[in-house]
Amino acid sequence: MKKETLLIALGGNALIRKGQEGTVEEQFENLKLPIRQIARLSEKYKIIITHGNGPQVGNLLLQQECCNAVPKLPLEILVAQTQGQIGYMIESTLDSEFMELGITQYFITLITYVVVDEHDPGFRNPSKPIGPVYTEEESKTVPYPTRKTAKGFRRVVVSPEPVTVIEKNEIRKLIDSDFLVICCGGGGIPVIREGRSFHGVDAVIDKDLVSAKLAEEVGVDIFIIATDVPGAILGYGTSEEKLLRSLTVDEAALYLKQGHFPPGSMGPKIEAARRFILNCGKRAVITSVDAIEDAVSGNAGTEFVRQC
Numbered sequence: 001m002k003k004e005t006l007l008i009a010l011g012g013n014a015l016i017r018k019g020q021e022g023t024v025e026e027q028f029e030n031l032k033l034p035i036r037q038i039a040r041l042s043e044k045y046k047i048i049i050t051h052g053n054g055p056q057v058g059n060l061l062l063q064q065e066c067c068n069a070v071p072k073l074p075l076e077i078l079v080a081q082t083q084g085q086i087g088y089m090i091e092s093t094l095d096s097e098f099m100e101l102g103i104t105q106y107f108i109t110l111i112t113y114v115v116v117d118e119h120d121p122g123f124r125n126p127s128k129p130i131g132p133v134y135t136e137e138e139s140k141t142v143p144y145p146t147r148k149t150a151k152g153f154r155r156v157v158v159s160p161e162p163v164t165v166i167e168k169n170e171i172r173k174l175i176d177s178d179f180l181v182i183c184c185g186g187g188g189i190p191v192i193r194e195g196r197s198f199h200g201v202d203a204v205i206d207k208d209l210v211s212a213k214l215a216e217e218v219g220v221d222i223f224i225i226a227t228d229v230p231g232a233i234l235g236y237g238t239s240e241e242k243l244l245r246s247l248t249v250d251e252a253a254l255y256l257k258q259g260h261f262p263p264g265s266m267g268p269k270i271e272a273a274r275r276f277i278l279n280c281g282k283r284a285v286i287t288s289v290d291a292i293e294d295a296v297s298g299n300a301g302t303e304f305v306r307q308c
């Protein structure tokens with residue numbers, strides 16, 4: 001029987017958990033839980049892993065700004081760096097888990113760039129939180145825009161919509177050849193077309209939105225968005241929180257409009273899952289990194305109800 005294709009989008013914030021400093025040791029430790037589940041799932045499904053880079057790319061940007069001894073690197077290059085660093089951490093964790101489980105599985109990390117539109121309104125309004133969390137007082141002293149998020153105050157950068165994933169054909173070929181593919185890291189390196197060539201721009205694309213685009217372009221069956229909360233919650237941060245176990249695309253659009261799911265965090269996850277289902281994907285689930293397998297079997301998270 002033909003294996004279904006499962007796309008798992010891992011949150012950059014799930015690699016560095018709330019309250020952690022974000023050391024490499026912490027990130028390797030945090031990866032074990034989702035990666036062990038993904039290793040087991042690879043026996044039943046073809047797998048694509050995408051991942052975020054919010055905390056990591058923000059930290060790299062701060063490192064640039066702290067050092068005057070060498071030339072500073074632009075954000076597009078830092079996004080590329082996070083594809084390498086997180087791709088390496090995912091690969092080496094996968095390697096250990098496959099070894100321990102006695103599974104033979106090829107895998108590969110692909111540098112991915114993603115076309116954006118230079119006229120995208122997202123270039124005018126920084127919305128994507130990156131780097132460390134600040135107190136309100138600290139946020140007033142830093143020399144860049146910040147915004148209040150559910151986690152605290154964070155630096156924000158511009159975040160245009162993904163138009164197309166350049167390496168979509170290569171990714172499909174790798175999947176068809178039974179590779180587990182790690183790609184679109186940090187939302188992909190944002191590039192704009194200039195005639196027949198591309199050049200990078202300083203922005204960070206949301207990894208959930210690019211995952212939905214990739215899913216559409218390569219034909220994914222099941223889309224799992226794994227983050228640091230159990231799913232989409234109504235009344236998030238209040239005493240009346242309610243975890244939504246299922247959501248239709250119309251309900252999702254309504255709750256988005258009502259402001260239950262803010263931009264730059266839960267908003268793009270809801271929108272990504274909604275787009276995936278509208279494009280006739282079979283199942284989309286937003287879940288916690290601890291419950292990826294349960295979400296695949298229908299026992300955890302917020303499931304988007306199929307309407308095609």
Ligand code: ADP
Binds near residue numbers: 012261265
């Ligand atoms: P990731 O790195 O996984 O993409 P994000 O920080 O972008 O993580 O998005 C997940 C965060 O969204 C949660 O940690 C939570 O603080 C925030 N959030 C905001 N609104 C909601 C909501 N309504 N339901 C659940 N989580 C929410």
Ligand code: MG
Binds near residue numbers: 054
């Ligand atoms: Mg996010």
